[in-house]
Amino acid sequence: MPHGNGTFGVRLAERMRSRGKLCVGIDPHPALLREWGLTDDAAGCERFALTVLDAVGETACILKPQVALFERHGSAGLAALERLLADAADREVLTIADAKRGDIGSTMAAYADAWLRDGSALAADAVTLNPYLGFESLRPALNLAAETGRGVFVLALTSNPEGADIQHAQVRDRPADGAPGGATIGHAVAWIIADAAAWENRDAVGLGSVGLVVGATAGAAVRTLGLELGKLNGPILAPGIGAQGAGRAEIIDTFGGASALVLASASRSILAAGPDHGRLRAAAELALAELGN
Template sequence: MRRPRSRRVSDAVRPFGERLGAAMSRRGPLCVGIDPHPSLLASWGLADDADGLRRFSATVLEAVAGVAAAVKPQVALYERHGSAGMAALEELLADAHDAGVLTIADAKRGDIGSTMAAYADAWLRDGSPLAADAVTLSPYLGFESLRPALDLAAQTGRGVFVLALTSNPEGASVQHVGQGEEGGAVARRITEAAASENARRAGSPRGTGGDGSPDDLGSVGLVVGATVGDAVARLGLDLAAMGGPVLAPGLGAQGATAAVLRETFGAAYAQVLGTSSRDILSGGPGAGGVRARAERTLAELSA
């Protein structure tokens, strides 16, 4: 087994939001989810084991390294294989770093106190074998419970994406609570907390450039499902003023299109990192088929 390499972000490297904005401007606003579902591994002719994960991950990275602004491995699908699966994830994160591709670990971590600090240490610390460029976080123990991750990400030049408005039907029972009341819905409060964090880190409001490019993005982003429809407007989420990137999963297999993203996110579209997994990955098992689907999706997002 190849020993994963420890990674760090140099003090000279720009903050994550700026690096992501540059990657989106250079390559386009596409994030490819690396989701090694058992059924997908089988369709690629790969075993549902750690070796299958490695082969799958390496092929996807090879296919999209010159196309996607970022890749987003789904941590749970590596974790289900125990330590061998996590070693495969560590190798993917290291290989992506070497290839100059930003990584977003889709771990959805959230806890309090020393436990949250330990999660932050795993995913955001310089030298950690699991260190990604950014990690997804759950704020539903209170946004401030994420403080250890917010602070460590700022120190190491990394980023976070905080769950705000997801497209699963059950999400509304929590995220929409408070709609029409003073202070607004939970999702709106999370959005405003992210905006405050970005403004505080920058010393001034963040946002997109006047030409619509993802310029000067903050490093605290949000996860907003690509298929949430009018909920962004209905709940009063000012994503443009939030100033950070918006990770929007749901392109392709879940039904969202580039046109849907433009309608859903409006003035904040330049901040949106459209995310597709199954639709692009079904182009395998060859890297060429995956790349062709990624290029097609990117062209639609960039049109």
């Protein structure tokens, strides 16, 4: 079982109250590795990741390693990620594996097994998922997350311009489970998560463990698509803070009454301050102050 008591949502809600709502990305991009004086290999990624953990693990609400940047170094890169996740768990630092996995049937079950199963070397407190093979395709991950007390974040609205081609598309036929006909795909994802009680106990105390990924600069799309994010029972992971231009004003504009659910995710604006621990910690504290928490 993941560390701490209760479900991921309960643990996350407590951490948000005590530390604020900052999620710090651990993104060992080649350029950042060079700037930090590290080699662009698995050893460099591990040193980078553990430095971030040491510097901001007790400041941030949660840490989010970008899985692809470890995978690019093969099995040694994944071993570095495993070390990070294990050390974070030992220190009771919450983690989101930013893997964006999505498939069907036994393949989705295998992804769930990797990222959400007790005893897996890759198990994090939560994982990001891609719903675009159909929300029902996520059932193996949703079920295993509920069983192990972990969480998932389902991609809904991303900040990249190309995402709108799919995320804003109209659903021609009436979606399953009675969602309104003509709803956008993003609307359908939000509607199902908000209203499908089968995924988790809606009467549970605290935040739910099934959340959405919605870009912090997606305010116009949220309004245009009519997404009622305030009905969501789980957290909202909001990339785009800091280097991508979003701050407290954009969070309020995008999420309105749902702002209390938002985990604001920052990466480059904090990581650029490394490798010095004090500067990294100061950058995280500045981001928290700018968010007003």
